[in-house]
Amino acid sequence: MSGEKRTNLMYRRQFVKLSGVAGAGGLLALAGADGGMADGGRSPEPSPPAPGGATCPTPSTLCGFPTDTGGRYDLWDRVQVCLGTRTTPPTTCLRTTSDYVVLNGAPQNNHNFLLVPTCRISGIECPFIATAAAPNYWLDAWINAQPGQPSHVVYPNIGLGINSATTRQQDQLHIHLAGIHSGIQTQLNNYDTAITNNPVNWRTQIVPIWGLTSTGMPAPRSYRVLHVSNLNTNLFTLLRDSVVRPTGANMADQALAVTPRLVGNGGFYVLNSEPGLPTPPGQPGGTGTVDFLLAYA
Template identity: 30%
Template sequence: MKQGRLAMARLAGAALLASLWQASAAHAADPSALWKIVDGRCVPDEKLHARPEPCAVVDLGGGYAVLKDIRGREQYLLIPTRRLSGIEAPELLQPQAPNYFADAWQQVPLVAARVGRSLPRDDLSLAINSAYGRSQNQLHIHVDCIGVPAHAMLQAASATIGTGWTTLPPIDGTSYRAMFLPGDTLGPRDPFRLLAATLHDPGREMGRHTLVLVGAVAPRPGFILLDGEIDRLRLDFGAGERLQDHACRVAETTGSGG
């Protein structure tokens, strides 16, 4: 009985901390700031003047904008030009939905340009946080370098990562499962759909997950897709962005390449 009450107390404490964390994140900044920039400035400027300022890119046909984030020297954000809340948005799983991850990977040259030299594909990554690990309520994919610890761990585990989901040792204290996607580009493979296909109820469960896509060069060119899930008891709110490094220190430890 005592153990049961203790377990309930822990769950209640974790739920309270989660609520406090979400409240503090929501008040740290305007949760619609990205949407206001894209919809209120970048898209109109592209339509009226054929320039995307303050964004770096506005692709009206593709339905996305690319904005230099204020954090880090080389981090960019890919942001849809339609209103989408985040990873949990049901529109992402509709048959004709754009492949925003494929579009985001096309932007990695912007990161290399900010670093000042070409980067091997396994230095580069994309990340989207869970509904509980973000501060903005407009879908955005972080385009940046992968962190050194994650880079080293993925290199060490590359031989064990196949085309089906495999659970990895914790990275930075968080458990992820991984799968290898061969090829220079994603093509029609959409990480949102790959995740949803493994869930019992995507409508309810997608928001609990965070996805990170990392370039791979061995055993052949491709990608490693990482999926993590929130763990409130451990105060892990599903922010896969934490595996990235907005100072791109990995570029100092790897050679240049394509």
Template identity: 35%
Template sequence: MATGKLETDLVEMQSDKDNGVKRRDFIKLSGAAVTTGLTGLGVDEAVAGRRSTCNDGSATAWCEQKTFRPSLCGDTRDTDTLWQKAQGCVSAPDPSCRTVPGSNSDYVVVNGYVKGNDYLLLALCRVTGIECPMIWQSSAPNYWKGAWEGAKLNDPKNPVTLRSPFGFGINSRNARSYQQFHIHMAPLLRSPVNIMNQLARVHNDIGAKPEKWISTVITLEGREQTKTNPPTYENRVRPYRALWVHSLDENPFGLLYDWIAKPLGAQEKEDPADVMAFENLIVIPVAPPNTGFYLLNSDRKLKDATGKIPGIGSIDQLFYWGT
């Protein structure tokens, strides 16, 4: 699939003339029915020979090593548009399929919704998203480290040109529009709210102990689309669990599973894998002179300190999707 076709099919941009902020307005593609079968989340299923294999027939070891629940991880026969793009990056790669050094052919960086402004780290193995148990296994690719390295790609013929400051994020299952694993790589909001300034103000409140992550809740003001007709955009505060890590060497999905999904699953008497489906995860490089990365997580059940402000499964409100 050509780059321009992908960008046209994935989204049409909508502009709010009052504040100049452009945001994503997802559209459905004709002839691209999503058939991932995301049902039966509470029951382990017989795999019946299905495995999460890479699309070129030479699956990496982590893809082949174990069986999984198809309802959570998808099937290679699914027709999701981003899965088709991933297959194209293997069978007939074009310049939009940027290889990241050290990726072991597990993922590529492709153009996102506004060319030259945001990008997607796209898995080449059939993985639906954050709910797939394979991504938090110790043998899984470190997609977040891949996004960080991908943001530095400077091929003069096809560079990654992310405006700084930027971050990375993955939506919860219910907050996404496509069913192939992807991490958004996009600029953070600077106006009318500034995400980095807000994080700087609470930096000393964010600890580096993973066991404290679940109880370290901060609030950030972002920009959200209203449900009015026609929709507009408004500033809105949301709570996030926050952790400071010195590097991305340890898989952030593993940290999220161990220190958020497991305790929440124990509290709610649910399978932690099912809890993961409702979580989002955002990774933001810390501003100098400090170093490292913030790991932010939210879900609809999370509340702020007052108990009145709910969390959210989407990552969109912290990022700028305009030109």
């Protein structure tokens, strides 16, 4: 669907189940201390539209430069192929819009895809993605993972995720559209009544989740978990304002994942973690990757 215009709000909402918000539960862990900004400071003003037509961040060390190419910028090269400004590397463009392209993940199968911005955005550390000028990439990812789409995730349940700056393999922002391990949903269901729907309390809602490594070995880690009723709010902004700034953390260290909430009034669970996540005694530490939650292979 090359050249497709940005999906309008009514089209989006047919894929997003709007539901009531779950009741807030008790705190599961220690509250983080208040702190100053640690996400790169003042967000840069948007620059003129990129070749794809999207408003993009001003090129910078944090967000990257359009001239970056090769190696860890392979995804950025592939975006430009989809936009018609490059001819290599060979790329299958499942969907191309002014804001993002959708590509196959690796390994290539029917439950492993990537949504990649058409702007040069290095990753979660780029301040632009949390501003009002940025597209709602999470809602776009959810829509593209649904039945009838070229990137329909064929798996019992969908998991969306983005890795931290230190754990990702590519320095171009990409949201994974994948399956989520069945055991993750079961654990979240068990914790449900103790998980908040109030973003102010998100930073204190820390639960241990037993995930899996790529070899199938158990990987217990701790995650902050929040209920949201829909994906109409930019989750990068929510993470910055509810977790990163209040705790004095670094946006570059954050991992973020989304999966449907299968109990109560539905909606979604939003999971966040970082390597330095403060956890109670006896609880596993945090992580900067969503790879323990998502099923790629």
